Amino acid sequence: MINRLSHTCIYVLDQDSAYDFYVNKLGLTVNTDAPMGPDARWLTVSPKDQPDLEITLMPIRSGMMFTDETAEQMRSLVQQGAFSAGVFNTTDIFATYEELKAKGVVFSKAPKVEFYGTEAIFKDDSGNWFSLSQTS
Amino acid sequence: MQPDEYPKLYRYRRLVQAKxxxxxHFTEKINLNAIADEAYFSKYHFIRLFxxxxxxxxxxxxxxxxIEKARLLLSRPTLRIEDVSYAVGFESLYSFSLLFKKQIGQTPTQFRQHSLDRTRRLRLEPRAFIPSCLSSSGYVHDED
Incomplete structure (x- = not known):
């Protein structure tokens, strides 16, 4: 039986820019921000009410998981908006929508009542899609 | 948005601007009553809406x-706890320590020690913190 999700991963083009987007714009909390050698950084963030869910902001670079070619392909796919990365929940979607817009977050869909709740859609600074949702 | 919802939108915008x-300006001396006035809310209406x-x-x-900002600053070993307290807007070290413990569950000193230990361990034993499925992209080199 699986009980919880503790870590998840979002591939980003640039960790500094992702930090600014996820922390300063979306308002997520930094969980861990630590250098891992000269050229790597372990950066995880968490939603305010889920401090034990670590969202890893993972740079796309060639290494053990990606070859030079697949890293380039992956970067291109993320940039083109090929990936949906998740759904963020809020208790007040209209206030959050106005706030994020004021901070420069670009929405492709304003809050709209759907059968599963009220939803808006935005992209992160790399190109990953997210829903912003209020279910009650 | 329907025309009858415009006042709601206007109210949201004022609330968001206040937030x-x-x-x-949270590190500065903030007068929340003045913010409510600035946003054209009565104090109690502002608190309730917020x-x-x-x-x-x-x-x-x-x-x-x-407190959240203090948490980040405390992970820097060069800053004194008293300086962190003032840097994030508290005028008293006592109230800072009290509120920090209430929110984080540790005193600032305990938190700093825990944070520095964690960072040290993360460098020495990354596998204790980074799941294998995420470590194969180059963070953790398998030397086995």
Whole structure:
């Protein structure tokens, strides 16, 4: 039986820019921000009410998981908006929508009542899609 | 949005501007009553709307922001705890320590020690913190 999700991963083009987007714009909390050698950084963030869910902001670079070619392909796919990365929940979607817009977050869909709740859609600074949702 | 919802939108924008003001100035001396006035809300209406939208009163939210910022600053070993307290907007080290412990569950000193230990261990034993499925992209080199 699986009980919880503790870590998840979002591939980003640039960790500094992702930090600014996820922390300063979306308002997520930094969980861990630590250098891992000269050229790597372990950066995880968490939603305010889920401090034990670590969202890893993972740079796309060639290494053990990606070859030079697949890293380039992956970067291109993320940039083109090929990936949906998740759904963020809020208790007040209209206030959050106005706030994020004021901070420069670009929405492709304003809050709209759907059968599963009220939803808006935005992209992160790399190109990953997210829903912003209020279910009650 | 329907025309009859415009007042609601206008109210949201005023509320959001008030929150953004707190977000940008939380390390300064903030008068929450003045923010309510600035946003054309009565004090009680402002507190009620803010709590409905964000889950905290403006004052609770301000304290949370300050403590959260302090948490980040405390992980820097060069800053004195007293300096962190003032840097995030507290005028008293005592109230900072009290509120920090209430929100984080540790005193600032305990938190700093824990944070520095964790960072040290993360460098020495990354596998204790980074799941294998995420470590194969180059963070953790398998030397086995």
């Amino acid at each position: 953004l003001f707190i977000d940008q 709590k409905t939208s964000y889950g905290y009163t403006p004052h609770q939210y301000l304290i949370r922001l300050r």
